[in-house]
Amino acid sequence: MSIYNKCSVVCAALLLTLQPFVWARIKLATLPQRERVEIQLDNGRYTLVEEERIVTLLKSTAQGNNLIDFAWSNTQIDKNSIQFRPLGISEGDKFRPIKKAKTAAGQEVDEVSVINVAYPPNENALVWEVYALEGCAVKVRVSYLIGNFNRIFSYRALANKDETLLTLKNFMKVQNYAGEDFGSAGVWAGFAERFEKWIGQQDEMLMLLQAFVDVPVKKTYLFDWYTYGQLNADKPFASRILMYYVLDNDKKNKMGLFPLQPGKARIFIQDGKGGEAFLGEDWARFTPIDDEMKLYLGEVQDVVCTRTIEKNERKTVRGNLFDQEIIVKYEIENFKDKPCTLRMLEQMNRIAQEYAGFSHGDVEWEKKIIGTSRDITFSYDDGGVLPVLQVELPARPKEKDKKVEKKIFRFHFTLKNMW
Amino acid sequence: MNKIFIFALFAMIFSASLWAGNIDLVTLPSREGVQLTIYNSEDITLVKEWRFITMKKGLNKLQFSWANTLIDPTSVEFRPVEHASEIEVADTTYPGQKPQHLIWNIRSQFEGQVKVEVMYFTSGLSWHMDYVAITNPEDTDMKFEGFVRVTNNSGEEYENAQVRLIVGKINLVEKIAELARRRGLQAPPQPPSEQYDDMEKESIMDAVSKAEAPMKRASGMLSSAPKAVVKEGLSEYFIFTIEGEETVPNGWSKRMRALKADDVKFDIVYRMRSFEYGPRPVRFLIWNNDEKHNLGDSPLPDGRVRIFRDNGRDGLSFLGEKDLNYVPIKAEIEVNIGEDDFVVYKALKMSSKRSNFHFYTSGSSEYVDGWDEEQNWAEEVRNYRDKPIVFELRRIWDGDVDYASEVKTTLFDYRTTEVKFTVPARGKNAIPARVVVHNGSNAKQSRVELKEGK
Known part of the structure; x- marks a missing residue:
């Protein structure tokens, strides 16, 4: 165990014979080392540490059980999250699962089990009282949530x-x-x-x-x-x-x-x-x-797109109800030496608000086939009022005497049923 | 260190002035047994302790003191367990010069040793539950354990005490801790309080005395063997009795297993309720406190449940924790363990269309004052888990709304639609919906009406 460890398990080598022995916090103890540590970071908010140790237990008697003391300092262990689980009992060079067995009095019990956990006042520590049907070496896993x-x-x-x-x-x-x-x-x-x-x-x-x-x-x-x-x-x-x-x-x-x-x-x-x-x-x-x-x-900076509203006409439907026909014109220059794809996102609600003062929820609109450039591809991944217009732009000409072509696209639509 | 004492005063003291002189000749009868009945809904513990006292015929004086503890002096009672018809308390004096003392003047027709019971309320002892669930890697079964944790901040050491824990809410008109600290003149109690105080005291005493049986059975157990917690219903309460005896020194707390159930089957349900749980679906573990789930012996008191999962790699994953409210027998337990990165929900409004306009006329002009808006929604749930999932989707719609979907939909309440479906393993489900909102003067109701069709 490293000298830096601030988290320690102490296994009392004597059985608990008198309760005041525990409360006085006098320890005669072995220090079982960590056999394995797993740090689980799969929960984004909490870090779970699991450590396995092998503790030797004495046979419990009517006078008392084994005491295992777990203490830490300067670490942010969530005291209430600490779990102690006996995993297996040493048998030869392996650990076998803990089984049910009968006591001399005929009571069916787990061969090893935790009776209780005691929390001393004003200490970062706890004491497990552990029952053992027979003296044995047990692999235990201590799990806790830790901060920082x-x-x-x-x-x-x-x-x-x-x-x-x-x-x-x-x-x-x-x-x-x-x-x-x-x-x-x-x-x-x-x-x-x-x-x-x-x-x-x-x-x-x-x-x-x-x-x-x-x-x-x-x-x-x-x-x-x-x-x-x-x-x-x-x-x-x-x-x-x-x-x-x-x-x-x-x-x-x-x-x-x-x-x-x-x-x-x-x-x-x-x-x-x-x-x-x-x-x-x-x-x-x-x-x-x-x-x-x-x-x-x-x-x-090598792609420039100028956006103008080429047409903005209102047509009364009835009373104050009207449709508004709009053509957005894009003039795009690609000064890059490679072709590229430009995606243009139009916010239809903002257009309706700006040009028609419409504020009654999401706007109803209709694309006009006539007047809308054929080489625009539309997608609606963010919803119907946020169409994305995709256009392909050629690279700048290689010839010295040729200018960059200004590509012009039009998006023709009607904002419908507004007032 | 014990701070509660009974002194048998052998110097026969006949006047208060002599008492004020503090000349005592006393014996200190020790506790023969003590029983703690701790409530979780209020800071109150009923303590019963038994001692042997030698009485002489005639008047006997007994002094009871409890310095630096949190005992309610108004609750201290003395009762002979033996020779009850021959022993009576003539009066009880609370000496002004000695706080946290009282003297019983006891008239006895019996001479010899008798067992007596002293009963009182104290504060500073508390208990609460916590639960640990470990699910299997397949997410079908869990091990479920409940623990009681008793904390003693009462100022008194209670060694080898029988411990009983009361589950249920009681009414107190005054806090025990305040009564313990109160001295001097007090305002006369209000009549209702007095009445309730007596009733409440009686009900607690009654509940406690009726629950003696499991404790007596339990007290015969060997202290080293694993202990069980006996659970028993009584009136509106449940009593958890810890087998045998426990010592909880002042300042310490002690946690003991109160229930254990293996192979508790549970369901996983994903819920999307943005108004309740936020913008992403959350995962719930659901099971019942009943026999079918290897539970149901008793209600589950309030307490935090921590859920772990056997990650199939010889370790655990921490799924989440939640404060569980009292769960009656056979009631459902739901634990929200939060978002799951492998389940995705998206909702897009694909179009809006207005129709059915209504106009009002002002002079020669017409103005829109009512209309319907038809919305087309595309909702999608994607499941990247290796097993199918159950998904519940609730949405709130404001106003006068007609809702139609090809996916079977019900109403949770007047404005909330609910859809339940299963998403196949590594698959997705689409929930298209056509929603018509009647606005302005077209809105005749404020509710959702389910319509047939797509």
Whole structure:
């Protein structure tokens, strides 16, 4: 046992013969060492420590039972969570399960069982009174919840140079500020690999949970006028465009083994010369299986999209009820040397509010086939009032004398039944 | 260290002035036995202790003292267990110069040793339950254990005491701890309080005296053998009697197993109620406190339940904990163990459409004052567990609402729809719904009406 251990099990070598013996806290004891420690981090809020020790018990008599003292200092053990479970009795070089047996008086009992637990005042300690039908060596497991032993997830993403594949490494850092030196311990996050590590007090240890190698990645550019706002004063009708790497956490894309926990993601790219460049970092959100993980990379400056309202006409239906016909025109220039996909999110409720003063819940709208560019692909992953318009943009021309083509797209729709 | 004493005063003291002189010649009869009946709903414990005292014929004085304890002086009673018809308490004096003392003047026609009982209420002793459940790796059965934990902060050592624990709520008009500290002139009690005080005292005494049997049976057990907790119903209460005797020194607490059940079958139900549990589905473990679940011997008193799972890797996982409220026999136990990352719920409103407009006229103008909004919802539950799950979905709809879905739906209440279904292992279920909300002057009700069809 390390000298740093602050959590100790003391097995009283004498049977309890008189109660005041216990209460006086006078100990004549053996110190059973930890045989095994498991640290379970699968519950995001609580850390469960399980330790196995072998304690030698004397045969209980009418005068008393065995006393096992568990004490700790400067550790945040939840006193009320401590469990003591006898697992098996030593038989030869193995431990066999504890069985039912009869006492001399004919009473059927477990060969070993906990009679009670006593909590002394003003001490971080407890005393188990343990019954043993016969003297024996018993493997016991002590389990408790402990504070200041945390898990933190993080990611390292490395994209290939043409940004089509990405290797995502999922790390778990354990931080042991619990005040206890656990020594060699098993650590499990509840998914992925279980680790066997030496974890001393105040140690922080970073472990690779899983590497998802060469995962297909989509680089997306998102235009969202109402969220990101104006690009700058010189371009009052252009919005900032944000870049993302999008990964699908599914088997088809070499992922989907487990839900991805929230954590910081640092993103790198291969520079094609055997090195890497840092692209930025983002907080990865909790990503269930089959969902997308979006990693924000920053603002793109080589794609410019200007959005104007080309048509805004009101048609009375009856009384103050009207329809409003709107055409949004996008003029987009891709100054990059690669083609790219631009996703444009329109917030229909905001449009209805801005151009028609409508505030009676979600707006009813209808896309007009005529007037809407055919090469726009629509998706509704965030609901009907948040359509995403996806357009493909060619790379800038290689020829010196050719200008970047300004691609024009139109989204023609009617906001219906407003007043 | 014991702080409660009985002194038999052999110096015959006939006047208060002599008593004030503090000249005592006393013997100290020790406790022959003590019984603690501890309530969990209030800070009150009924203590009964038995001692042997030698009486002489005529007047005997007995002094009872309880310095630095939390005994209610108004509750202390003396009763001869033997020769009851020959011994009576003539009066009880609370000497002004000596707090936490009283003197019984006892008239006896009997001479010799008698067993007497002293009974009183104290505060500072308490008990509560806690529970530990360990589920099997298959999530079908659990081991369920309940523990009583007795804590003694009463200021008195109670060695080798018979311990009984009362489950149930009692009424107290004054706190025992306040009575223990109170000195000097007091306002006269209000009539109802006096009445209730007597009734309550009587009911407790009655309950306690009727529950002697299990304790007597239990007291014969060997102290070293594993102890059981005998449970017995009485009136509106349940009494848990710990077999044999226990010592709980002042300042200590002691935890003992009160119930154990193996192979307790349970169901897992996922519930999505954003208004109650937040934006993600939560997992419930559900079972009953009945024989079918190897339980049901007694109600389960209030207490925290901690749920672990055998993780199949020779270890446990901690699933969660919850404060369990009193569970009557045969009642259901539900424990919310929180979100499950392997079950996903999504709800999207895919479209809104307005129709059935109603107008009001003002002069030559018409204004919309009523309309219906048709909403199309796409809800989806995805299950990434290796076994099917039961899922319950409740949603609250405000206003005058017509609800239709191809998935069988019921109403939990006038505004809450409820859908129950099973999601296959590693599968998903879609719950499409068409919801029509009648707004403005079209709203004639404030309730959900279920409609046929999609």
